[in-house]
Amino acid sequence: MDMTGNTILITGGTSGIGKALAAQLLALGNTVIITGRTQARLDAARADLPGVHCFVCDQSDPDAIARLHDDMVHSFPDLNMLINNAGIGLKRNLNDASVPIEDLEREIRTNLIGPIQLNHQFLPTLKRQKAAAIVNVTSGLAFVPLALKPLYSATKVAMHSYSMTLRAQLARSSVRVFELAPPATDTEFNKGQEDMNTANRMSPEKVAEAAIRGMEQDRDEILPGQARALRLMGRLRAKMVLAQAAAGKMGEAG
Ligand SMILES: NC(=O)c1ccc[n+]([C@@H]2O[C@H](COP(=O)([O-])OP(=O)(O)OC[C@H]3O[C@@H](n4cnc5c(N)ncnc54)[C@H](OP(=O)(O)O)[C@@H]3O)[C@@H](O)[C@H]2O)c1
Secondary structure (H helix, E strand, C coil): CCCCCCEEEECCCCCHHHHHHHHHHHHCCCEEEEEECCHHHHHHHHHHCCCCEEEECCCCCHHHHHHHHHHHHHHCCCCCEEEECCCCCCCCCCCCCCCCHHHHHHHHHHHHHHHHHHHHHHHHHHHHCCCEEEEEECCHHHCCCCCCCHHHHHHHHHHHHHHHHHHHHCCCCCEEEEEECCCCECCHHHCCCCCCCCCCCECHHHHHHHHHHHHHCCCCEECCCCHHHHHHHHHHHHHHHHHHHHCCCCCCCC
């Protein structure tokens, strides 16, 4: 994919990987639009990213996504790339029955239902372009779940599966589907979680560089740093589970 001269919507561009992608894609001569939940954080990002366009959109709210779509197709009819980057990943205790269901839903809507709605709404616009792309940002945890972040891990494995099927269904269209699965990255996402895997976090700038290089090389799945090792671990574990089942070690409950 040619990574210059595109019109690119990046969800969640106010910090971390989204902001690093926005900076590097602007420098390559693309038109870049970012979203975030608040005007204040978008204004702060705009101060660091001259030329970027901003829209407030909380993608856990389907009506906000519909409004973003209407505004975008009017203002940027040439949109040819959608980067589904916005996400949250919360530590959760699934034994805690006092957590409101709305709180659980918000994480799933932000990470999974929001991107699916965004793709659904923007696909007609993307398909009209000569060359277009959807980039779904998943995680190394799409391959190996982390017990401390159960809903997050579940949304990312679902996005991984959905990215494969979306790619298959769009194979005859002008729209490529990339998956970017970052490893642990040094962003606000991990704020307050310094106890978890602090060493070896990648910088968001390096993740963005790897993402752009991967798209230039038309690599469907881009796995910077330790994400590749996590995918290998996931495959080995699946093989072990299947081997145990074949050896009759799973019991009736399997
Ligand atoms: N950091 C890691 O270790 C890591 C590892 C693997 C994958 N990832 C993935 O990488 C992506 C980016 O994360 P990051 O590490 O760059 O984290 P980050 O610095 O916290 O950035 C997250 C971005 O998402 C936006 N956002 C959050 N909820 C939103 C909502 N409901 N609607 C719209 N925007 C929303 C935030 O904007 P506002 O706060 O301004 O609304 C912010 O711009 C996520 O999908 C994450 O799952 C991160």
